[in-house]
Amino acid sequence: MKILMPVIVVCCVFGAGSASAKGFSKEYTRCLNTSYGNNATVKKCAEKEYKEQEKRLKETFKNYLGNSGSNQQNIMVQHKLWENRVQQQCYFKSSYEFAEVQKLKCILAMTVNQADYYQTKFITAK
Numbered sequence: 001m002k003i004l005m006p007v008i009v010v011c012c013v014f015g016a017g018s019a020s021a022k023g024f025s026k027e028y029t030r031c032l033n034t035s036y037g038n039n040a041t042v043k044k045c046a047e048k049e050y051k052e053q054e055k056r057l058k059e060t061f062k063n064y065l066g067n068s069g070s071n072q073q074n075i076m077v078q079h080k081l082w083e084n085r086v087q088q089q090c091y092f093k094s095s096y097e098f099a100e101v102q103k104l105k106c107i108l109a110m111t112v113n114q115a116d117y118y119q120t121k122f123i124t125a126k
Contacts, residue, residue, distance in 0.1 A: 022056065022112075022115070022116065022119065023112060023116060024049065024053075024112055025049060025052065027048075027049075028045055028046075028048070028049035031044075031045035031048070031049075032045055039097050039098060039101050040097075042101050042105075043097075043100070043101050043104060046101065046104045046105050046108050047104065049108055050104065050107065050108045050111065053108060053111045053112050053115060054111060056115045056119075057111050057114055057115040057118070060115045060118035060119045060122060061079060061114075061115075061118050063118070063122045064118040064119075064121050064122045067122060082110075082114055085110075086107060086110050086111075089106060089110070090103050090106035090107045090110065091103060
């Protein structure tokens with residue numbers, strides 16, 4: 001549990017987006033607020049949100065990469081480093097249901113943060 005708390009805090013920090021970024025959906029927030037801490041419900045909420053945010057990440061990355069000109073190779077390397085960081089920070093060895101939910105929420109938070117970053121970079125590059 002002592003190991004999970006820093007991960008949860010990091011995930012919350014990564015989830016905070018800028019004013020121009022989209023962040024978590026209202027549906028996800030509503031779903032979590034009505035889950036009453038039930039792990040199965042929270043997991044369903046996070047899985048649904050992750051699917052949507054993963055689509056958004058791919059779209060914003062594609063737009064950002066397309067407008068990066070001669071920096072495309074560097075951006076692709078940075079994206080790969082981000083994927084490695086997600087692996088290191090979110091994939092911890094535990095099979096408990098609570099740990100699985102926390103892992104999913106960590107991945108989701110980092111995905112939202114990265115999509116927001118690409119979206120912000122794309123907007124400023126225009």
